[in-house]
Amino acid sequence: MLIEGQVVIHERLGDEDQRLRKLVLKGPIAQTAKAGQFVAIQVQDFSISSFDPLLRRPISLAGISSERDEITLLYRIQGRGTEILARAKCGDKLSVMGPLGKGFSLPDEGELWLVTGGIGIFPLYPLAQSALAQGLTVRLFWGGENQSFLESAGLSSWQGLGIPIHLSTLDGSLGQKGLVTVQLKELLEKHAISGGKIRVATCGPKKMMQAVTDLCLDYKVPVEVSLEERMGCAVGACLGCVVTLTDEAGTLIHKKVCQDGPVFQGEEVVWDESC
Numbered sequence: 001m002l003i004e005g006q007v008v009i010h011e012r013l014g015d016e017d018q019r020l021r022k023l024v025l026k027g028p029i030a031q032t033a034k035a036g037q038f039v040a041i042q043v044q045d046f047s048i049s050s051f052d053p054l055l056r057r058p059i060s061l062a063g064i065s066s067e068r069d070e071i072t073l074l075y076r077i078q079g080r081g082t083e084i085l086a087r088a089k090c091g092d093k094l095s096v097m098g099p100l101g102k103g104f105s106l107p108d109e110g111e112l113w114l115v116t117g118g119i120g121i122f123p124l125y126p127l128a129q130s131a132l133a134q135g136l137t138v139r140l141f142w143g144g145e146n147q148s149f150l151e152s153a154g155l156s157s158w159q160g161l162g163i164p165i166h167l168s169t170l171d172g173s174l175g176q177k178g179l180v181t182v183q184l185k186e187l188l189e190k191h192a193i194s195g196g197k198i199r200v201a202t203c204g205p206k207k208m209m210q211a212v213t214d215l216c217l218d219y220k221v222p223v224e225v226s227l228e229e230r231m232g233c234a235v236g237a238c239l240g241c242v243v244t245l246t247d248e249a250g251t252l253i254h255k256k257v258c259q260d261g262p263v264f265q266g267e268e269v270v271w272d273e274s275c
C-alpha cells in the first residue's frame with residue numbers, strides 16, 4: 001500500500017547526543033500492520049523539488065494503533081536520508097509504502113523472550129504488546145552503550161509494561177556491565193533445569209543476533225531473528241537485499257530480506273556468507 005502519511009508528532013527522543021527521533025504518521029497502514037514489519041519512506045527534500053535521494057529508507061514499525069489509524073516510527077539520524085526526514089514538520093504529508101515484509105510470529109503459549117541491542121529494540125514494542133494481550137509471559141533482555149542511550153530509547157515505556165527486564169550496558173552505567181548475551185545464557189541455563197516453553201525473538205547488531213541464535217540452538221529454544229540489509233526497492237524487485245540461508249535439507253538458498261523477511265528462523269540464517 002502506498003499512502004500519504006500525515007505527520008502527527010515528530011520529536012526528539014531523549015538526549016540530543018543520541019540523535020533519536022519519534023515520528024507518528026496518520027494513515028491506513030496501521031489497519032493491517034504486524035509487529036516486525038516495516039515501511040519504506042520517501043525522504044526527498046520537496047522544498048527544492050528534487051528526486052534525490054532516490055531510494056526510500058526502511059524503518060520498522062515501533063507502534064501500531066489501528067483505533068487511531070496511526071503508526072509510530074523511531075529512528076536514529078544516521079546519514080543524509082534520515083537527516084532530511086528529521087526536517088519533516090507536523091502536518092506534512094510523507095509518501096510511505098507499507099506495511100512491508102513478514103513480521104514476528106507469536107507462540108500459542110509459554111514465554112516470549114525479547115533479546116536486543118541498541119536501536120534493535122524499536123520493532124519489539126508492538127510485539128511485546130501483542131504477546132501480553134494474548135496472555136503470554138514476556139521478558140526483555142536489552143543491551144546498550146550506556147544509561148543515557150537506554151533512557152533515551154524508551155526504557156520508561158518498557159518499564160510501564162510491567163515485565164521482567166534485564167539490562168546491560170557496555171560501560172556499566174545501568175544494569176549489568178557487558179553484553180546482553182551473558183544474562184540470556186544465565187536465564188537459559190536456569191530454564192533448562194526448570195523446563196517450560198520459551199521462544200526468543202531478537203533484533204539488533206548482526207554479531208549479537210548470531211550469538212543469541214547460537215545460544216538458543218544450544219538450549220534447543222526456537223529463535224526468530226530480524227535481519228537488516230541495505231535496501232533498494234523494498235518490494236522484491238531489485239535483489240539488493242538478498243541474503244544466504246539454508247533450507248531444511250541444509251542446501252544454501254537465497255531470500256530477499258524485504259519480501260521474505262526481515263524476520264527469519266535463526267537456524268536458517270548463514271551468518272558468515274563468505275564460507
Ligand SMILES: Cc1cc2nc3c(=O)[nH]c(=O)nc-3n(C[C@H](O)[C@H](O)[C@H](O)COP(=O)(O)OP(=O)(O)OC[C@H]3O[C@@H](n4cnc5c(N)ncnc54)[C@H](O)[C@@H]3O)c2cc1C
Nearest residue numbers: 057058059060074075076078079080081082122228229230
Ligand atoms: C528492515 C529494516 C528496518 C529498519 N528499521 C529501522 C528503525 O526502526 N529505526 C532506525 O533508526 N533504522 C532502521 N533501519 C535502518 C535505516 O533504514 C537506516 O539507518 C537508514 O536507511 C539510513 O539512511 P540514511 O540516508 O540516513 O543513511 P546513509 O547515508 O544511507 O547511511 C549512513 C550510515 O548508516 C549505515 N546504514 C544505512 N542503512 C543501513 C542498514 N539497513 N543496515 C545497516 N547499516 C545501514 C550506512 O552503512 C552508513 O554507515 C532499518 C533498516 C531495515 C533494512
Ligand code: FES
Nearest residue numbers: 232234238239258
Ligand atoms: S530491496 Fe529490492 S529486492 Fe529487496
